[in-house]
Amino acid sequence: MSGPCPEHPASRGRRRRLPLFSRQMIRARAGERMSDGGAVKITNKQFHENEGVADWRVLFWGAHVFYRTSGFAEGARLVVAIAEAAAELGHEPDVDIRPEGVTVRSRTLPDGELSTADVALAQRVSAAAHELGLEPDPTALTVVGIAVAEDDHVDTRPFWRAALGYVDLGEEDAVDPLRRNPHTWFHKLRPSKPGRGRTHIDVSVPADQVEARVAACVAAGGRIVNDHVAPNSYTIASPDNHGIDIAGWADHYEN
Numbered sequence: 639m640s641g642p643c644p645e646h647p648a649s650r651g652r653r654r655r656l657p658l659f660s661r662q663m664i665r666a667r668a669g670e671r672m673s674d675g676g677a678v679k680i681t682n683k684q685f686h687e688n689e690g691v692a693d694w695r696v697l698f699w700g701a702h703v704f705y706r707t708s709g710f711a712e713g714a715r716l717v718v719a720i721a722e723a724a725a726e727l728g729h730e731p732d733v734d735i736r737p738e739g740v741t742v743r744s745r746t747l748p749d750g751e752l753s754t755a756d757v758a759l760a761q762r763v764s765a766a767a768h769e770l771g772l773e774p775d776p777t778a779l780t781v782v783g784i785a786v787a788e789d790d791h792v793d794t795r796p797f798w799r800a801a802l803g804y805v806d807l808g809e810e811d812a813v814d815p816l817r818r819n820p821h822t823w824f825h826k827l828r829p830s831k832p833g834r835g836r837t838h839i840d841v842s843v844p845a846d847q848v849e850a851r852v853a854a855c856v857a858a859g860g861r862i863v864n865d866h867v868a869p870n871s872y873t874i875a876s877p878d879n880h881g882i883d884i885a886g887w888a889d890h891y892e893n
Contacts, residue, residue, distance in 0.1 A: 700745030
């Protein structure tokens with residue numbers, strides 16, 4: 639699957655249990671103040687009801703916008719304005735700058751829930767972009783997730799966490815701590831089907847990190863299935879027989 643199933647909490651906007659550092663914040667209902675600088679929690683619909691946020695879309699993990707630019711320098715000017723707004727508001731977004739444009743994601747809680755702080759930031763970002771003559775392109779917005787089906791009596795999250803270098807988020811997810819790559823969501827097979835792992839992922843890592851990553855996978859319960867072209871690539875099976883290729887060949891590919 640290219641994203642969480644419809645029953646996944648991230649798809650429905652339902653709250654999940656999160657690490658202790660965020661549970662106090664997540665108790666807030668829409669209209670109540672959160673612990674993030676006095677911001678008030680809002681729903682996704684309420685976010686869109688505000689003026690000055692028409693450029694934005696709410697996807698998994700927060701509110702997103704993409705502005706196309708003529709090149710890296712133009713994008714950098716927008717990033718400078720975003721940094722100034724974030725410093726003034728005390729609310730920092732995730733920003734990705736490429737020659738083709740700038741992507742911004744804002745959220746108040748780690749699972750993507752929004753507050754009035756996100757509205758204020760979105761308004762400032764959009765105003766800065768318009769002042770630079772930039773236009774949003776919502777067709778460029780995509781958030782990718784990976785759903786991992788596992789047997790009812792097997793916990794494969796430690797394996798995937800080790801293979802991808804992720805950290806746990808709540809009881810069902812493992813995510814990139816720098817929020818760059820697809821999140822993983824773990825759900826149980828119904829009915830239970832032992833040994834029927836259904837997810838395969840290719841993981842490209844630096845050549846000097848391959849051995850350590852493979853060792854971490856094995857320590858987390860995985861087993862090496864194919865090492866015929868090691869150290870360029872390893873095929874490893876998880877405890878529930880999911881397959882993953884850990885490859886370092888791209889780091890020294892000559893063609």
